[in-house]
Amino acid sequence: MNENFEDRDEVLDTVRRFERMVAQNEPVFFDLADFENIIDHYTTNTQYDKALQACEAAIAQYPFSTELLIDRSQVLAMKGEYGAAAQQIEDVAQLDPDNPDVAVTRGIIATQKGDFAEAVAFFQQAAEHTQDRDDIFFNLGLAYQSWQKFKSAAKYYKQSLRLNPDNDVAVQELLYCLEISERLEKNLEFFRRFTDDDPYSAVAWYNLGQAYYRAGKFDDAISAFDYAILIDAKFHEAHGFLASTYVSLERYRKAIEEFELSYPEGQPTPEALCNIGECYEKLAEWDNARKFYQRAIDQDATIDEAWFGIGIVMNAQERYFEAIHFFRKAVSLYEESVEYWLALAAAEYQIGNVVSSIEAYERATQVAPDNKDAWLNWSILLYEQGNFDGAIDLMRNAVEIQPAEAELHYRLCAYLLAAGRYREAYQCLENALVLDFDKHRLLFEYFPELESQQALAKLIDQYRK
Known part of the structure; x- marks a missing residue:
C-alpha cells in the first residue's frame, strides 16, 4: 500500500509540474509514461478539459503514439463530443486495426451515448483478444x-x-451494484477470499471492511479496518472508513481519533475537518464543533456540509438569526438537499419570518416530494396560522403523492375535524385505519381533545383487529 501512496505523490508532483508549465506558457516536455499518468489523473477526477489539454500537449510531442490518440478519443467521449471521438478512433483503427484498445474505445463511446448493447459487444470483442x-x-x-x-x-x-484487487473504483461500483440488487450479504465471501489468499494485503482487508460496513456489520468492519491499519499504519483511507464505522455506532470520541489519522500529518482535508466538527456536534460540544466546521470552510469555502453544520450549532444554541445566515449559505451551495431547506424553514419560523418559512417548505417539497416531514411541517405552520383550508389542501396533495403513508391520512383527518368537515374526516380516517391501525394514536397526540369524541371512538373500534 505504501508504494501506492509514493506513486500517488509522484503523479501529483508531475501533474503540478505540468500545470505550472502550462500556466507560464513554457514548452512542456515529459516522457510518455508521465503524460499517461497526467491524463489518467485528470480523467479519474472527471477534469476532462484538463485531460484533453494534456492529450494535445502529449500528441504535439509524440505525434505517432497510438496510446495517446486513443486517450484523446476516450477523453472526447467523456466530454460528450461523440462525433470527434468516433472520428479519432477510426483514424487509429486505420493505423492499427488489431489494437484491442480500438474496440475498448468504441465501447466507451457507445456507453457514453447510452447504446449499452453495442458497448457490451465492443468490450466482449476486446476481451476475446486479450484475457x-x-x-x-x-x-x-x-x-x-x-x-x-x-x-x-x-x-x-x-x-x-x-485481476486487480487495488482498483478502488471497481470496489465501490461492485458494492453499489450488490447493495442495489440486495445481494451484498451473499457476496461477502467474495471479499473474504482476498484476505484468505493474501492475509498481509492491507488493501484486501480494507475492501473487506468496506463490504462489512455497507452490510451494516460494524463490528466485523472495525476488525477488518484494524487489520488493514496494522499492516499499513499510514493507510489514511482505512482510518477514514474506521472513523465512519465508529460514527455509525455513535462512538464519536473514537471516530474523532480516527478522522485525525485519515490524512497525512499536518495536512487535514476539508472533509476530515467537517467530519470531526460533526462528531463534536453530536456530542453537543458546540464550541469545538463550530471551530472544526470553520476550519473546513477556511480551506474550502464551497463545503456546504460545514456551513450547514455551523447552522445546526447556532440553532441548538437558539441563535436563530445566525443559524439562518449559515443555512442560506448551505442551500445556495447545494439546492438539492431537503434537509437544508427544512432546517432553514424551521429557523425562519422561529423568528417569525412566516413567508420565508413557507417558501423554504415549498422548496423542500419540490426537491423531495416523497419526504413526508416536509409536508407535515409545512401544514402545521399553516394550521397554526389558522389557515385550515390551506393545511387541508396541502395534506390532500401530500396524500396523492404518497397514498400509502398512513401518517399523512391521519393528519388530514385531524385538520378536517378541526375545520368541522366531519363526513370527509371520517372517510379519511377509514383510509388511515386500513393502512395502519396502530398509528391512530397519532390523532390524539395531535389533538388530545379528540379523545372525548364518541363518534370517533366508535369508528376506530370497528377497525380493531
Whole structure:
C-alpha cells in the first residue's frame, strides 16, 4: 500500500509540474509514461478539459503514439463530443486495426451515448483478444451498470477485481451494484477470499471492511479496518472508513481519533475537518464543533456540509438569526438537499419570518416530494396560522403523492375535524385505519381533545383487529 501512496505523490508532483508549465506558457516536455499518468489523473477526477489539454500537449510531442490518440478519443467521449471521438478512433483503427484498445474505445463511446448493447459487444470483442486486462472487465461492468443490469455488472466488476484487487473504483461500483440488487450479504465471501489468499494485503482487508460496513456489520468492519491499519499504519483511507464505522455506532470520541489519522500529518482535508466538527456536534460540544466546521470552510469555502453544520450549532444554541445566515449559505451551495431547506424553514419560523418559512417548505417539497416531514411541517405552520383550508389542501396533495403513508391520512383527518368537515374526516380516517391501525394514536397526540369524541371512538373500534 505504501508504494501506492509514493506513486500517488509522484503523479501529483508531475501533474503540478505540468500545470505550472502550462500556466507560464513554457514548452512542456515529459516522457510518455508521465503524460499517461497526467491524463489518467485528470480523467479519474472527471477534469476532462484538463485531460484533453494534456492529450494535445502529449500528441504535439509524440505525434505517432497510438496510446495517446486513443486517450484523446476516450477523453472526447467523456466530454460528450461523440462525433470527434468516433472520428479519432477510426483514424487509429486505420493505423492499427488489431489494437484491442480500438474496440475498448468504441465501447466507451457507445456507453457514453447510452447504446449499452453495442458497448457490451465492443468490450466482449476486446476481451476475446486479450484475457488479462482488468480495465476491459471494469468497462463491461460500467456498461451493464449504466444499463441498470446490476447482476451482470457485479459479475464483471468481480472479474476485474480478481485481476486487480487495488482498483478502488471497481470496489465501490461492485458494492453499489450488490447493495442495489440486495445481494451484498451473499457476496461477502467474495471479499473474504482476498484476505484468505493474501492475509498481509492491507488493501484486501480494507475492501473487506468496506463490504462489512455497507452490510451494516460494524463490528466485523472495525476488525477488518484494524487489520488493514496494522499492516499499513499510514493507510489514511482505512482510518477514514474506521472513523465512519465508529460514527455509525455513535462512538464519536473514537471516530474523532480516527478522522485525525485519515490524512497525512499536518495536512487535514476539508472533509476530515467537517467530519470531526460533526462528531463534536453530536456530542453537543458546540464550541469545538463550530471551530472544526470553520476550519473546513477556511480551506474550502464551497463545503456546504460545514456551513450547514455551523447552522445546526447556532440553532441548538437558539441563535436563530445566525443559524439562518449559515443555512442560506448551505442551500445556495447545494439546492438539492431537503434537509437544508427544512432546517432553514424551521429557523425562519422561529423568528417569525412566516413567508420565508413557507417558501423554504415549498422548496423542500419540490426537491423531495416523497419526504413526508416536509409536508407535515409545512401544514402545521399553516394550521397554526389558522389557515385550515390551506393545511387541508396541502395534506390532500401530500396524500396523492404518497397514498400509502398512513401518517399523512391521519393528519388530514385531524385538520378536517378541526375545520368541522366531519363526513370527509371520517372517510379519511377509514383510509388511515386500513393502512395502519396502530398509528391512530397519532390523532390524539395531535389533538388530545379528540379523545372525548364518541363518534370517533366508535369508528376506530370497528377497525380493531
